[in-house]
Amino acid sequence: MSHRSRLLTRPALITCRVVVIAAVIGAGVAIAASRTLAAAPGADASAPLVAAASDLKFALDEILERFRADTGIAARIAYGSSGIFARQVMRGAPYELFLSADEQFVHELHAQGLTRGTGELYAIGRLALFAPTGSPLEPDPRMDDLARRVAAGQLGRFAIANPEHAPYGRAAEQALRVRGLWPELRPRLVLGENVAQAAQFASGGDTEGGLIAYSLALSPELRRRGTFALIPDSMHAPLRQRMVLLQGATPAAERLYEYLRSPASREILARYGFLLPAE
């Protein structure tokens, strides 16, 4: 076909063929690879699917590790903002167990008939003032140094979780309002999508600090990056954390729910600074 060779040079044709062949081979490899990779632990579609507030990040990882050792069940876990998870469940997200940082979201889902019962209070969260190594901010429980720096107009950026949908963001706003710092501090705020992102902002060194979950501040990862002080729980509404099984929860999810109520799990939660509700 002479018209063909005139329009498309030979090397061009060869390149095209190579690309098309490579694409076909690549697709085959990709499909085969994804099959193999899908068999990796944690990807098993029958593993219970858990949505958890991001203040649980380190504590729950530890609990799930033990749960797997004890039962052989590897849960699939997503950490994020409780408010965003609640919205996703309302839109039909297939989570089986929801560990909220604010029980209000559990009650809202229950009112819509999306849960099995009203679940159970599993922990009460606390707030911590965190300052990364090298920050001029000195964390103290009453946030006196923070107030001083704000009054002097010296404070740089300050991180909290987004108060619009993250429970720890709401608690941080309350504490800052109680201390009378909110109006002046507001323009200095950087908002994390959830409290784990706020902790990442607060510890990265680009901010002078932030109000984050005490449970995250106690983790080895954050201890390494700075200092912190526990905020008195009188300064904000209690972070009553409730968990609930959602419609469609499998027996494996039910077992995990029971496991989370066990002394072993409660001991880990207590170690990460959570207050435990009385039996």
Added chain:
Amino acid sequence: MDWTAFGLSLRLGVATVVILLPLAFLLARWLAYGRFRGRGFVEALVALPLILPPTVIGFYLLTAFGQQSPLGQFFQSLLGRPLAFSFEGLVLASVLVNLPFAVQPMQNALAAIPGNLRDAARCCGLAPLSVVRRIELPLALPGIATAVVLTFAHTLGEFGVVLMVGGSIPGETRTIAISIYDRVQAFDDRSAGVMALVLLVLSLVALGITNTLARRMARHD
């Protein structure tokens, strides 16, 4: 390195290319050869995902996937579960978002074929389908290859839309781009770094291939 997420991204890329390519070829052909009013408008529609914020696309898709919408109800009855926060939902979103990446290179390649060549083929008695098979497809091959590479690479890198309509469900909607975001929030900079590097290299290779093809194509014009 989150291998589950990487595997999921590969699967999403392949599914997107396989579904989108035939549709996009028909659309590209229509735009390249069709004479009709409002072509500029259709072209603008196709190009829209290039400039629309992913949150806008994500918002509309979430609304369209909802159980209140006809589309949402249709898929609910088909799959037995909602389209939002599922792999199927991601594929659909990905097909829409990648429309310009698949259509535009093929449309350009098809438009570059001289009209008299296609006329001649038809005068010589080639059936319309044979014209597509023996003239258009071979000559538009660089454009098609570019479309495949760009669509695949762009699917691997898509973030905003996936975050909004997919959430971050392991093995279902947590793609490699989302996994990087999660790893950073989990203070796991090492895994995030490895995965970021993988995406960087893949994207670089993809762009290298497309640029080579574009140059080859320009040479024969």
